[in-house]
Amino acid sequence: MKKVLLLTDFSKNATNAISYAMQFFASKTCTFYIMYVHKVGGYVSDDLLMSPKNSIHDSITEKPKTKLKALIEALKTDNKTKDYQFEYVIDYDVFTDAINQAVTKYAIDFVVMGSNGASNVKEVIFGSNTINVIKKVNCKTLVIPNNFSFLPVNEFLVSLNADDVIDTDLLENIIDFIEGFKLKLHVLRITSESEQPNLALKDKERLALLDSKYHLIEHVPVDYAVSSYLQTNTIDITAFIKKDKSFLNRLFNDSPSKELTSRMKLPLLVLHCH
Structure with a gap:
């Protein structure tokens, strides 16, 4: 069984990379871990202060968890004939630290991500997150170009x-x-x-x-x-x-x-x- 970590920021480019992975690994038995990493700083302090201490974690993860669950349901529907299992992972840490932890914890074989993230600056071929993954994550990494449609790989x-x-x-x-x-x-x-x-x-x-x-x-x-x-x-x-x-x-x-x-x-x- 292959264990594949799919990185997403819910952008079009990330979704395209996930779509590519569904077809690239089609002949394999796979568990896909779909991971979203959010910086705690992305939430304004008022939002956290208004939440009870025991629900701060829930406040941080609620929206991405809902999106990840919906994404997984869609992937299950689109890939019924394939031997795939799906899990979601949410972390709020330094981006590459979170990925390295997931790679170790789940014994990941491949990381898959888009060449650019939500910012999608046309002049930038590799987004900063992609560069950091290549530099700092010690795992085979498959980088999919923006808007690249799957073709048989020979x-x-x-x-x-x-x-x-x-x-x-x-x-x-x-x-x-x-x-x-x-x-x-x-x-x-x-x-x-x-x-x-x-x-x-x-x-x-x-x-x-x-x-x-x-x-x-x-x-x-x-x-x-x-x-x-x-x-x-x-x-x-x-x-x-x-x-x-x-x-x-x-x-x-x-x-x-x-x-x-x-x-x-x-x-x-x-x-x-x-």
Whole structure:
């Protein structure tokens, strides 16, 4: 059974990500935990002061609980033929702290969220909550672009920069994903002139038992290489390796906005490797 944490702020983007998850995991037996995290500061002090002490918690959770229950009933109705169970989770804590607690408590396999939240600023590709989840939540995270409609997932692209090594941990993550969802693996290795010349040879040794398409690209910026590959190959979902700070530097600092926008036309799976 897969345990999936679906994050929602009740926005259109969050609802779309949940809809994607319903179809992406359709072949699996799943328990979905639909989670809403609210800052206590979002409630004015007068509201809390007017409530008896023993009902402060109820005052904070009443509205989101009603919305979550309605959402779950709708999902049950729409997914009657699937082997799904639903639970709701409400927390009022630091956003990523609440998620990390849920990931541990419920032994979550995947976190699913939209690339942007309720604010939905067009110029912002990743909302602040999404960035914080990628940075601070140590769990496979599936980020769904705004307004992305589900398409059958067959082709999976993993791009590797110089500091991404296909070690046992990463290889197990890749194998688990492609075998679990019956995907064709594409591996794109981007290197520069100063990097280890036998990197590709080591990659191929680790990938020898997998049915994969391997491509080595030299002396090309990573985001340009990925964007070009996506234009010339049919890819349904991309993956990036979150390891130390290199991933974040590439994704949020070094990436030209044009290439990043192109990349985020597809769902993004963030793999956390130690």
